[in-house]
Amino acid sequence: MPPPAPPAHPAPNADTLCAQALGDVDGPTGALVPPIHTSTTYARDEQNAPVAPGRIYARDQNPTFEPAERLLTALERGAQTALFASGMAACTAVFRALSPGDHVVAPAEMYWALRRWLTTTATRWGLDVTLVDTHDLRALEAALRPGSTKLVWLETPANPCWTITDLAAAARLAHAVGASVAVDSTVATPVLTRPIEHGADLVVHAATKALNGHSDVLAGSVTAARADDALFLRVLEVRATEGAVLGPFEAWLLLRGMRTLPLRVRTASASALRLAQHLAGDSRVAEALYPGLPSFAGHEIAARQMSGGFGSMVSVRVGGGRDAALRTLGKLRLWKRATSLGGTESLVEHRATVEGPTSSVPVDLLRLSVGLEDVADLIADLDAAL
Numbered sequence: 001m002p003p004p005a006p007p008a009h010p011a012p013n014a015d016t017l018c019a020q021a022l023g024d025v026d027g028p029t030g031a032l033v034p035p036i037h038t039s040t041t042y043a044r045d046e047q048n049a050p051v052a053p054g055r056i057y058a059r060d061q062n063p064t065f066e067p068a069e070r071l072l073t074a075l076e077r078g079a080q081t082a083l084f085a086s087g088m089a090a091c092t093a094v095f096r097a098l099s100p101g102d103h104v105v106a107p108a109e110m111y112w113a114l115r116r117w118l119t120t121t122a123t124r125w126g127l128d129v130t131l132v133d134t135h136d137l138r139a140l141e142a143a144l145r146p147g148s149t150k151l152v153w154l155e156t157p158a159n160p161c162w163t164i165t166d167l168a169a170a171a172r173l174a175h176a177v178g179a180s181v182a183v184d185s186t187v188a189t190p191v192l193t194r195p196i197e198h199g200a201d202l203v204v205h206a207a208t209k210a211l212n213g214h215s216d217v218l219a220g221s222v223t224a225a226r227a228d229d230a231l232f233l234r235v236l237e238v239r240a241t242e243g244a245v246l247g248p249f250e251a252w253l254l255l256r257g258m259r260t261l262p263l264r265v266r267t268a269s270a271s272a273l274r275l276a277q278h279l280a281g282d283s284r285v286a287e288a289l290y291p292g293l294p295s296f297a298g299h300e301i302a303a304r305q306m307s308g309g310f311g312s313m314v315s316v317r318v319g320g321g322r323d324a325a326l327r328t329l330g331k332l333r334l335w336k337r338a339t340s341l342g343g344t345e346s347l348v349e350h351r352a353t354v355e356g357p358t359s360s361v362p363v364d365l366l367r368l369s370v371g372l373e374d375v376a377d378l379i380a381d382l383d384a385a386l
Ligand SMILES: *Cc1c(COP(=O)(O)O)cnc(C)c1O
Pocket: 086, 087, 088, 089, 091, 111, 114, 159, 184, 186, 187, 205, 206, 207, 208, 209, 218, 219, 220, 341
C-alpha cells in the first residue's frame, strides 16, 4: 500500500502573505529583506543576448518592483500585477490601452481627478465617455452599447459619498455586452474586497494610499485576473513604452508598507465604524455617510461584498452649508487638513473647496480618512469642533 499523501499546505491568508512579504529569501545573500536595484541597464554577453534572460532596460523592468507586484497579485488572487508611478498613471494606462472611438462607461461619482481626466484629456484623445450612476444597475445597463462599449470602470466604495456598487451584478451586465471590467479598489483594499472574485478583469489601486500606508510613496498598480487578458497586455505595452514606472526606492518602500497592510486596514476600519456610529447619533450632524452603518443605502451589498470591515473612509454632512463645514474644519486640532487617504494619520478635507465651482459634492460635506490614532481622541476632537 502506498504511504498516505502528506497533508496539503493550505494557502496562506493575507496576514501571513504580508507579514513575510511572501516569505522570499534573496538568493545570492540569504537576506529576508530584498535589495534595492538601482541599475537602469543590464549587461549582454558575447552573442549580445541579455546575461539575465529578459533583463534589458529599466524603463519597464526592475527586480525591485517584482516582490511588491507578486505580493499584490497574491492578495488580489489575480494572475499578474504591474506597478506604476502613481495611481493616476495606473488608471490612465487602462484607458490608454483602449483605442480612440471606443466607448467606456464610468461612475458619475468617482475619484475626482480621474473623472476630470476622462472628460477632458481622454475625450480629446477620442474616447467616448459616458458617466452614469454605475451603482444603479438599470442605469448602468441602459448606458451599455453592445459591441461598442469596451470598458466599464467601477469604484466601490466611491469617492466621496462611499456609494456601493454590486460588483458581481455590474460585471455580469458588462460582460454580457462584451465589455471588460476594471475596478478602482483603492478604498476597499484587497484586505476587505477582492474584485476579481466578483468578476472583475482588472483591479486598479492608488498604492499611494492604504497599500503603502505611510503617506510617503506615490504609486499605482493594475492587477489582471488573467495574464493573457488582451487589455492587460496592452496596459503592459503602455507602461513599457510611455515609461510611468515606479522608482526602485519607492517600490521597496511599498513592499515594506504592505507588510502591515491587514493590521492597519482592520484597525482603521474598526475606528471608522465607531466614529461613524458616533456621528450618526449626534443631533448636530445632518448625515454620516459610511457603508458600515445599517442605515446606509448600500449597506447590505457592502456587507456581502466586503469582509473584515467597511474601510477607513467616512464622510460627514455637518448641515448649515459651506461656512459651517469650513468652520468645523478650521477648529480641528488633531485631524490634519490635507487631501489623500489611507495613511497612519487621520485627514480631513472639504472636497467642495478642493474641486472648485464645478464640483457636485455637497458643500457641507467633510471627508474623513481615519488613521491609526486612538479613536477616542479622534472623536473628542470632532466633538469639540462641531
Ligand atoms: C488617490 C486616488 C487615485 C490616484 O492616485 P495617485 O497616486 O494620487 O495618482 C485614484 N483613485 C482613488 C480612489 C484614489 O483615492
